Amino acid sequence: MSARLLALTTSDRPALRFGAGTLTYEELARAAGALAPRLRSAGRVAVWATPTAETAVGVVAALLAGVPAVPLNPRSGERELAHILGDSEPGAVLAGAGDELPAGLAELPRIDVDVRASGPRASGPYADESPDPETPALIVYTSGTTGPPKGVLLSHRAIAASLDALAAAWAWTDEDVLVHGLPLFHVHGLVLGVLGPLRRGGEVRHLGGFSVEGVAKELGEGGGTMLFGVPTMYHRIAEALPHDPALVRALTQARLLVSGSAALPVHDHERITAATGRTVVERYGMSETLMNTSVPVGSGPRPGSVGLPLDGVELRLVEEDGSVLPVSDGETVGEIQVRGPNLFTAYLNRPDATAAAFADGGWFRTGDMAVREPDGYVRIVGRKATDLIKSGGYKIGAGEVENALLDHPGVREAAVTGEPDPDLGERIVAWIVPADPADPPAPGPLADHVAALLAPHKRPREVRYLDALPRNDMGKILKKALREPADD
Structure with a gap:
């Protein structure tokens, strides 16, 4: 050095x-x-x-x-x-x-x-x-x-x-x-x-x-x-x-x-x-x-x-x-x-x-x-405080669910959070910016899309739609700023 x-x-x-x-x-x-x-x-x-x-x-x-x-x-x-x-x-x-x-x-x-x-x-x-x-x-x-x-x-x-x-x-x-x-x-x-x-x-x-x-x-x-x-x-x-x-x-x-x-x-x-x-x-x-x-x-x-x-x-x-x-x-x-x-x-x-x-x-x-991975490569699945979702006895990283959502042609942007659930412990919530706001993808097909790519327990249980995701100056999504609209 x-x-x-x-x-x-x-x-x-x-x-x-x-x-x-x-x-x-x-x-x-x-x-x-x-x-x-x-x-x-x-x-x-x-x-x-x-x-x-x-x-x-x-x-x-x-x-x-x-x-x-x-x-x-x-x-x-x-x-x-x-x-x-x-x-x-x-x-x-x-x-x-x-x-x-x-x-x-x-x-x-x-x-x-x-x-x-x-x-x-x-x-x-x-x-x-x-x-x-x-x-x-x-x-x-x-x-x-x-x-x-x-x-x-x-x-x-x-x-x-x-x-x-x-x-x-x-x-x-x-x-x-x-x-x-x-x-x-x-x-x-x-x-x-x-x-x-x-x-x-x-x-x-x-x-x-x-x-x-x-x-x-x-x-x-x-x-x-x-x-x-x-x-x-x-x-x-x-x-x-x-x-x-x-x-x-x-x-x-x-x-x-x-x-x-x-x-x-x-x-x-x-x-x-x-x-x-x-x-x-x-x-x-x-x-x-x-x-x-x-x-x-x-x-x-x-x-x-x-x-x-x-x-x-x-x-x-x-x-x-x-x-x-x-x-x-x-x-x-x-x-x-x-x-x-x-x-x-x-x-x-x-x-x-x-x-x-x-x-x-x-x-x-x-x-x-x-x-x-077996060859030593590292794949990050999220932050411990905001992106690790414990649902139905599984540990689920929000990042892999977000990538699966973004693979859907009707999704422009996506964020995933966990919320308390009396049955699952936490349920997966998907926040979606549709590619076409006039024709957003329906929650059921979105959940099926994720389940097919990942596993059934990783599918979103709720889908919420936004015009844009909140981000900081470095482009990171501010998940703590995500709130369910009052009229939802």
């Missing part, structure tokens, strides 16, 4: 491109080097994480200065923002000169990021010495689905280990040009999507905001080799492929298509592969662990699988009582636990939550439920 997290050089090769603006490695090093000395006394710095070069330069400058960066979601509500600021106590906030910041940031000293500044090149710990690998690099806040968001302390060690393991799995080199349109306040868009290419010495091309047209342009005529996205993005790509020959050509030219942050439906996998001959690779990670598994590049189609543990990552499945599952049969469901150099250091100011997150032996409890 390289002691330096980023490959900042004097090269005139492109490093970052946001829209029409490009920074070479030399320009990035000088812009970040000009900013870094102003950050060293801040302790921690918040970064107003818009999808711009200012965000990338601000984070790089914080790394050079040796201070942790706290990425802020520009769409955070007033209460969530106040919690994050009170918890992390940053000494300043970095923003683009034209950014309008909310009132909640008014008390913090503001430092505008100038991406064209030209200071001493790469001044700070990374220029002349190796940093302590345990030094905090980022404090990334969780989504807060089970309480107030927790600050995840990510060290230089964890980020470097995860990025290097991905480089091995994906044959990622300095020749790769990564295209993505992901938010920059989360590990997917910021760590993988910005720091990943900068560690390799390659190029980032950020779309500013996702669009099918932008993907076609940057992967096609732009010469991009890799695309990172979330299932919502790939679903839109799959929908557009039959009508967009330029998009087909662009994806066909790409070396690697990666989906993450949630499961990519099997139907979208199949549509993309059929149209382009390319396989979408899925990987599995979370804020606390960065990346745990991936389907290795060149291994062939594995729809529904998140692949094998990455180099250095140990993974096991455990029963509810904590005992390790002795079988890898592709059927038995257990909770994923992991350990390795990719793990976070702690939850900021939460020693109780940190201690509760680990089992004996340093195993992190992910809360994700999965099965393991």
Whole structure:
């Protein structure tokens, strides 16, 4: 593992491109080097994480200065923002000169990021010495689905280990040009999507905001080799492929298509592969662990699988009582636990939550439920808290039922939840966005469709229809926001 997290050089090769603006490695090093000395006394710095070069330069400058960066979601509500600021106590906030910041940031000293500044090149710990690998690099806040968001302390060690393991799995080199349109306040868009290419010495091309047209342009005529996205993005790509020959050509030219942050439906996998001959690779990670598994590049189609543990990552499945599952049969469901150099250091100011997150032996409890195939490949079936349904004595993962529903031609989107049932313990409820709102598929045939593909005990007992599923900024379905309409 390289002691330096980023490959900042004097090269005139492109490093970052946001829209029409490009920074070479030399320009990035000088812009970040000009900013870094102003950050060293801040302790921690918040970064107003818009999808711009200012965000990338601000984070790089914080790394050079040796201070942790706290990425802020520009769409955070007033209460969530106040919690994050009170918890992390940053000494300043970095923003683009034209950014309008909310009132909640008014008390913090503001430092505008100038991406064209030209200071001493790469001044700070990374220029002349190796940093302590345990030094905090980022404090990334969780989504807060089970309480107030927790600050995840990510060290230089964890980020470097995860990025290097991905480089091995994906044959990622300095020749790769990564295209993505992901938010920059989360590990997917910021760590993988910005720091990943900068560690390799390659190029980032950020779309500013996702669009099918932008993907076609940057992967096609732009010469991009890799695309990172979330299932919502790939679903839109799959929908557009039959009508967009330029998009087909662009994806066909790409070396690697990666989906993450949630499961990519099997139907979208199949549509993309059929149209382009390319396989979408899925990987599995979370804020606390960065990346745990991936389907290795060149291994062939594995729809529904998140692949094998990455180099250095140990993974096991455990029963509810904590005992390790002795079988890898592709059927038995257990909770994923992991350990390795990719793990976070702690939850900021939460020693109780940190201690509760680990089992004996340093195993992190992910809360994700999965099965393991005989060849070691992992297939996630849902979250322990929201996606493990115990019905009629069976453990059922919501994810596999959702994939079966999405295989029905009358279903556009689907989510599955469990609800208390006096007979079954829990009954399976399907939330459906019909392909044709005027002619939604009937509940009976939908249930029969699932039973035929999976097993009778996995069929939905109720079907509820929606215009759209609630999702967060990363495209994940917010199942706790699903409510039965009052007039249902």
